[in-house]
Amino acid sequence: MDPQQYQQIEQQNTPPTPYLKNALKAFLVGGIICAIGQAITYLYIIFFDFTDKTAGNATVATMVFIAMVLTGLGLYRKLGAFAGAGSAVPVTGFGNAVVSAAIEGRTEGWVLGVGSNMFKLAGSVILFGVGSAFFIALIKLILVSMGVVKW
Amino acid sequence: MVFFSFLIAFIVGGLICVVGQLIMDVGKLTPGHTLAILVVAGAVLDGLGLYEPLIDFAGAGATVPITSFGNSLTHGALAEAEKHGWVGVLTGMFEVTSSGISAAIVFGLIAALIFKPKGKAN
Numbered sequence: 001m002d003p004q005q006y007q008q009i010e011q012q013n014t015p016p017t018p019y020l021k022n023a024l025k026a027f028l029v030g031g032i033i034c035a036i037g038q039a040i041t042y043l044y045i046i047f048f049d050f051t052d053k054t055a056g057n058a059t060v061a062t063m064v065f066i067a068m069v070l071t072g073l074g075l076y077r078k079l080g081a082f083a084g085a086g087s088a089v090p091v092t093g094f095g096n097a098v099v100s101a102a103i104e105g106r107t108e109g110w111v112l113g114v115g116s117n118m119f120k121l122a123g124s125v126i127l128f129g130v131g132s133a134f135f136i137a138l139i140k141l142i143l144v145s146m147g148v149v150k151w
Numbered sequence: 152m153v154f155f156s157f158l159i160a161f162i163v164g165g166l167i168c169v170v171g172q173l174i175m176d177v178g179k180l181t182p183g184h185t186l187a188i189l190v191v192a193g194a195v196l197d198g199l200g201l202y203e204p205l206i207d208f209a210g211a212g213a214t215v216p217i218t219s220f221g222n223s224l225t226h227g228a229l230a231e232a233e234k235h236g237w238v239g240v241l242t243g244m245f246e247v248t249s250s251g252i253s254a255a256i257v258f259g260l261i262a263a264l265i266f267k268p269k270g271k272a273n
Contacts (some may be wrong), residue, residue, distance in 0.1 A: 018174050025219045026172035027165035030216070035157050035166025037211030042153070055222075056214035057205065057247070061254035063215060070260040072266035085171035088182045089163065089189060090215045095255050102259035103266050117169045120184065122255065125217060128187040129194060130244060133224035136198035137240040141232050 022084055029079065030084030037063055038088070060091050067095030094098065097121035156210055163205070163212030171216075186217055193221030196231070223248035 009031040037059050044050040044058045076096045079087045087093055101120045105113035119126065143149045152172025155170060167189070196202040202222040205211045206213040224244055245252070 017175070017178050020223075022176055023169045023172050026168040028167025029210075030171075031161035031165030032272050034212045034215045035161040037164070037215035038157050038160035041214075042212050046200065052207075052210075054212075057250040058218070059211060059214060060219075061250045064254040066250065068262045072262050074269060083183065085175055085182070086165075086168045088186065089168045089171040089217055091217060091220070091251060092215075093182075093186070094217055094220070094251070095258065098254055098255040098259045099262045101211055102263040104268050106263055106268050110263075114260070118256065118259050124183055125190050125220065125250070129190040129221045129224045132191040132194040132221060133244060134230050136225050136241060137228035137232050137243075140198060140229060141240065 025082060025085050026086035026089075029083035030089055031081035033063075033087070033090040033092060034124075036066075044077075063090070063092050064095035066097045071096045071099040076100075094122055094125060097125075159208065160210050163209035164215055165212075167212075167216040167218060188219050189216070190221040193218030194225045194246075195221075197222040197225040201245035202226075220248060220251060223251075 008013050041055045041059045044055040045052065048058070050058055067076060070092075074094070077086065077100075080093075080096070087096075096119055101117045101122070102114050104118035105115070107113060108117070119133070135139075140149070144151060157242040171185050171189055174180055174188055175182065178185075180188075193202060196205070196218070202218070203226075206219070224247075225246060227246035228240045229243070230263075231239030231246060233239070235242065235271070
Protein backbone atom coordinates (compact mmCIF):
# COMPACT_ATOMS: atom_id res chain seq x y z
CA MET A 1 0.00 0.00 0.00
CA ASP A 2 1.51 3.34 -0.97
CA PRO A 3 1.46 6.25 1.49
CA GLN A 4 -1.20 8.13 -0.47
CA GLN A 5 -3.60 5.21 -0.31
CA TYR A 6 -2.90 4.85 3.39
CA GLN A 7 -3.65 8.50 3.98
CA GLN A 8 -6.93 8.17 2.09
CA ILE A 9 -8.03 5.20 4.16
CA GLU A 10 -6.97 6.97 7.34
CA GLN A 11 -9.02 9.99 6.40
CA GLN A 12 -12.06 7.89 5.63
CA ASN A 13 -11.91 6.11 8.96
CA THR A 14 -11.24 9.02 11.30
CA PRO A 15 -14.54 10.31 12.61
CA PRO A 16 -15.16 13.87 11.38
CA THR A 17 -14.50 16.60 13.94
CA PRO A 18 -17.85 18.05 15.10
CA TYR A 19 -16.71 21.66 14.61
CA LEU A 20 -20.04 23.30 15.34
CA LYS A 21 -20.84 21.19 18.40
CA ASN A 22 -17.37 21.76 19.87
CA ALA A 23 -17.59 25.49 19.20
CA LEU A 24 -21.01 25.69 20.85
CA LYS A 25 -19.84 23.83 23.95
CA ALA A 26 -16.74 26.04 24.17
CA PHE A 27 -18.90 29.14 23.79
CA LEU A 28 -21.34 28.10 26.50
CA VAL A 29 -18.85 26.97 29.11
CA GLY A 30 -16.33 29.74 28.38
CA GLY A 31 -19.12 32.31 28.47
CA ILE A 32 -20.45 31.01 31.79
CA ILE A 33 -16.96 31.09 33.34
CA CYS A 34 -16.55 34.71 32.19
CA ALA A 35 -20.00 35.62 33.56
CA ILE A 36 -18.96 34.15 36.93
CA GLY A 37 -15.82 36.28 36.64
CA GLN A 38 -18.02 39.31 36.06
CA ALA A 39 -19.96 38.50 39.25
CA ILE A 40 -16.70 38.25 41.20
CA THR A 41 -15.56 41.57 39.72
CA TYR A 42 -18.76 43.20 40.99
CA LEU A 43 -18.24 41.69 44.45
CA TYR A 44 -14.76 43.23 44.63
CA ILE A 45 -15.99 46.61 43.41
CA ILE A 46 -18.98 46.73 45.78
CA PHE A 47 -17.55 45.18 48.96
CA PHE A 48 -13.78 45.72 48.80
CA ASP A 49 -13.39 49.19 47.29
CA PHE A 50 -11.74 48.01 44.09
CA THR A 51 -12.13 50.06 40.93
CA ASP A 52 -13.04 48.86 37.44
CA LYS A 53 -9.33 48.78 36.58
CA THR A 54 -7.97 47.02 39.66
CA ALA A 55 -10.77 44.48 40.14
CA GLY A 56 -9.56 42.48 37.13
CA ASN A 57 -6.45 41.33 38.98
CA ALA A 58 -8.34 40.28 42.08
CA THR A 59 -10.84 38.46 39.89
CA VAL A 60 -8.08 36.51 38.15
CA ALA A 61 -6.63 35.43 41.51
CA THR A 62 -10.05 34.34 42.75
CA MET A 63 -10.73 32.38 39.56
CA VAL A 64 -7.40 30.58 40.02
CA PHE A 65 -8.50 29.69 43.56
CA ILE A 66 -11.76 28.22 42.26
CA ALA A 67 -9.76 26.29 39.66
CA MET A 68 -7.60 24.87 42.47
CA VAL A 69 -10.62 23.53 44.37
CA LEU A 70 -12.21 22.03 41.24
CA THR A 71 -8.90 20.52 40.13
CA GLY A 72 -8.23 18.99 43.54
CA LEU A 73 -11.66 17.37 43.56
CA GLY A 74 -11.05 16.01 40.05
CA LEU A 75 -13.96 18.02 38.61
CA TYR A 76 -12.01 20.29 36.26
CA ARG A 77 -10.83 17.32 34.20
CA LYS A 78 -14.46 16.32 33.63
CA LEU A 79 -15.35 19.88 32.65
CA GLY A 80 -12.39 19.93 30.25
CA ALA A 81 -13.50 16.70 28.58
CA PHE A 82 -16.85 18.34 27.84
CA ALA A 83 -15.89 21.92 27.09
CA GLY A 84 -12.51 21.72 25.34
CA ALA A 85 -11.25 25.25 24.83
CA GLY A 86 -14.20 26.56 26.87
CA SER A 87 -12.45 25.50 30.06
CA ALA A 88 -8.85 25.76 28.78
CA VAL A 89 -8.89 29.37 27.52
CA PRO A 90 -10.19 31.15 30.66
CA VAL A 91 -7.57 31.79 33.36
CA THR A 92 -9.07 28.87 35.32
CA GLY A 93 -7.49 26.63 32.66
CA PHE A 94 -4.11 28.18 33.43
CA GLY A 95 -4.73 27.58 37.14
CA ASN A 96 -5.80 24.02 36.42
CA ALA A 97 -2.59 23.35 34.46
CA VAL A 98 -0.41 24.64 37.33
CA VAL A 99 -2.37 22.99 40.15
CA SER A 100 -2.72 19.57 38.49
CA ALA A 101 1.00 19.52 37.65
CA ALA A 102 1.78 20.45 41.28
CA ILE A 103 -0.44 17.70 42.71
CA GLU A 104 0.93 15.07 40.35
CA GLY A 105 4.46 16.22 41.15
CA ARG A 106 4.12 15.01 44.73
CA THR A 107 4.93 11.46 43.66
CA GLU A 108 8.45 12.69 42.79
CA GLY A 109 8.94 14.73 45.95
CA TRP A 110 8.63 18.39 46.85
CA VAL A 111 11.73 19.78 45.15
CA LEU A 112 12.10 17.72 41.98
CA GLY A 113 8.40 16.91 41.72
CA VAL A 114 6.16 19.77 42.83
CA GLY A 115 8.78 22.50 42.38
CA SER A 116 10.09 21.47 38.99
CA ASN A 117 6.84 20.31 37.44
CA MET A 118 4.53 23.11 38.50
CA PHE A 119 4.99 25.08 35.27
CA LYS A 120 5.48 22.08 33.03
CA LEU A 121 2.22 22.76 31.17
CA ALA A 122 1.70 26.45 31.93
CA GLY A 123 5.30 27.47 31.28
CA SER A 124 4.76 27.97 27.56
CA VAL A 125 2.00 30.48 28.28
CA ILE A 126 4.40 32.50 30.44
CA LEU A 127 7.26 32.18 27.96
CA PHE A 128 5.25 33.32 24.96
CA GLY A 129 3.45 35.99 26.95
CA VAL A 130 6.64 37.51 28.32
CA GLY A 131 8.49 37.08 25.03
CA SER A 132 5.86 38.79 22.92
CA ALA A 133 5.30 41.52 25.53
CA PHE A 134 9.05 42.23 25.52
CA PHE A 135 9.32 42.58 21.75
CA ILE A 136 6.12 44.60 21.44
CA ALA A 137 7.23 47.03 24.16
CA LEU A 138 10.63 47.27 22.47
CA ILE A 139 9.12 47.98 19.06
CA LYS A 140 6.83 50.61 20.51
CA LEU A 141 9.72 52.21 22.40
CA ILE A 142 11.72 52.45 19.17
CA LEU A 143 8.74 53.82 17.23
CA VAL A 144 8.10 56.44 19.92
CA SER A 145 11.75 57.51 20.05
CA MET A 146 11.68 57.88 16.26
CA GLY A 147 8.56 59.99 16.61
CA VAL A 148 6.35 57.68 14.54
CA VAL A 149 3.75 57.06 17.27
CA LYS A 150 2.90 58.51 20.68
CA TRP A 151 2.50 56.61 23.96
CA MET B 152 -27.44 47.69 33.16
CA VAL B 153 -25.93 45.04 35.43
CA PHE B 154 -27.69 42.29 33.48
CA PHE B 155 -26.23 43.59 30.23
CA SER B 156 -22.71 43.57 31.60
CA PHE B 157 -23.16 39.87 32.45
CA LEU B 158 -24.53 39.18 28.99
CA ILE B 159 -21.66 41.00 27.29
CA ALA B 160 -19.08 39.22 29.46
CA PHE B 161 -20.74 35.92 28.55
CA ILE B 162 -20.79 36.62 24.81
CA VAL B 163 -17.30 38.12 24.46
CA GLY B 164 -15.69 35.54 26.76
CA GLY B 165 -17.54 32.77 24.95
CA LEU B 166 -16.42 34.04 21.56
CA ILE B 167 -12.77 34.13 22.62
CA CYS B 168 -13.16 30.49 23.71
CA VAL B 169 -14.72 29.65 20.33
CA VAL B 170 -11.66 31.16 18.62
CA GLY B 171 -9.52 28.89 20.81
CA GLN B 172 -11.66 25.87 19.95
CA LEU B 173 -11.42 26.63 16.22
CA ILE B 174 -7.62 26.94 16.46
CA MET B 175 -7.62 23.50 18.10
CA ASP B 176 -10.08 21.82 15.73
CA VAL B 177 -9.41 23.46 12.37
CA GLY B 178 -5.70 24.08 12.91
CA LYS B 179 -5.25 20.63 14.53
CA LEU B 180 -3.15 22.11 17.33
CA THR B 181 -2.72 20.99 20.95
CA PRO B 182 -4.28 23.07 23.77
CA GLY B 183 -0.74 24.16 24.68
CA HIS B 184 -0.15 25.63 21.22
CA THR B 185 -3.59 27.23 21.24
CA LEU B 186 -3.01 28.98 24.57
CA ALA B 187 0.41 30.20 23.41
CA ILE B 188 -1.18 31.68 20.26
CA LEU B 189 -3.94 33.38 22.29
CA VAL B 190 -1.46 34.90 24.75
CA VAL B 191 0.59 36.33 21.88
CA ALA B 192 -2.63 37.61 20.29
CA GLY B 193 -3.53 39.41 23.53
CA ALA B 194 -0.09 40.98 23.69
CA VAL B 195 -0.28 42.15 20.06
CA LEU B 196 -3.77 43.58 20.55
CA ASP B 197 -2.55 45.60 23.53
CA GLY B 198 0.44 46.82 21.51
CA LEU B 199 -2.06 48.16 18.98
CA GLY B 200 -4.07 49.73 21.80
CA LEU B 201 -7.12 47.56 21.17
CA TYR B 202 -7.33 45.38 24.27
CA GLU B 203 -8.08 48.08 26.84
CA PRO B 204 -11.20 49.23 24.96
CA LEU B 205 -12.29 45.58 24.86
CA ILE B 206 -11.93 45.35 28.67
CA ASP B 207 -13.92 48.58 29.08
CA PHE B 208 -16.62 47.05 26.91
CA ALA B 209 -16.71 43.43 28.09
CA GLY B 210 -15.30 43.47 31.64
CA ALA B 211 -14.58 39.92 32.80
CA GLY B 212 -15.35 38.71 29.27
CA ALA B 213 -11.97 40.20 28.35
CA THR B 214 -10.05 39.88 31.64
CA VAL B 215 -10.78 36.21 32.35
CA PRO B 216 -9.61 34.57 29.06
CA ILE B 217 -5.87 33.92 28.83
CA THR B 218 -5.51 36.66 26.18
CA SER B 219 -5.66 39.15 29.06
CA PHE B 220 -2.43 37.65 30.39
CA GLY B 221 -0.57 38.76 27.25
CA ASN B 222 -2.37 42.07 27.45
CA SER B 223 -1.39 42.85 31.04
CA LEU B 224 2.24 41.77 30.50
CA THR B 225 2.49 44.16 27.57
CA HIS B 226 0.56 46.82 29.42
CA GLY B 227 2.92 46.79 32.40
CA ALA B 228 5.98 46.80 30.14
CA LEU B 229 4.63 49.72 28.08
CA ALA B 230 3.61 51.78 31.12
CA GLU B 231 7.06 51.49 32.71
CA ALA B 232 8.83 51.97 29.38
CA GLU B 233 7.00 55.27 29.03
CA LYS B 234 8.35 56.43 32.40
CA HIS B 235 11.84 54.90 32.52
CA GLY B 236 12.76 53.98 28.95
CA TRP B 237 14.62 50.74 28.11
CA VAL B 238 14.89 49.40 31.67
CA GLY B 239 11.15 49.87 32.17
CA VAL B 240 10.39 47.13 29.64
CA LEU B 241 11.84 44.59 32.08
CA THR B 242 10.84 46.17 35.38
CA GLY B 243 7.25 46.77 34.30
CA MET B 244 6.56 43.37 32.77
CA PHE B 245 5.03 41.68 35.83
CA GLU B 246 3.74 44.84 37.48
CA VAL B 247 0.12 44.37 36.42
CA THR B 248 -0.08 40.63 35.91
CA SER B 249 1.63 39.46 39.09
CA SER B 250 -1.63 38.33 40.73
CA GLY B 251 -2.36 35.54 38.25
CA ILE B 252 1.09 34.01 38.53
CA SER B 253 1.50 34.41 42.29
CA ALA B 254 -2.02 33.03 42.82
CA ALA B 255 -1.21 30.04 40.61
CA ILE B 256 2.03 29.33 42.51
CA VAL B 257 0.52 29.77 46.00
CA PHE B 258 -2.64 27.78 45.24
CA GLY B 259 -0.56 25.13 43.44
CA LEU B 260 1.49 24.72 46.61
CA ILE B 261 -1.60 24.58 48.82
CA ALA B 262 -3.25 22.05 46.48
CA ALA B 263 -0.14 19.86 46.58
CA LEU B 264 -0.34 19.99 50.39
CA ILE B 265 -4.04 19.09 50.63
CA PHE B 266 -4.86 16.85 47.69
CA LYS B 267 -3.45 13.40 46.96
CA PRO B 268 -2.25 12.61 43.45
CA LYS B 269 -4.77 10.43 41.61
CA GLY B 270 -2.45 8.90 39.02
CA LYS B 271 -3.92 10.38 35.86
CA ALA B 272 -3.74 14.16 35.29
CA ASN B 273 -6.37 16.02 37.26
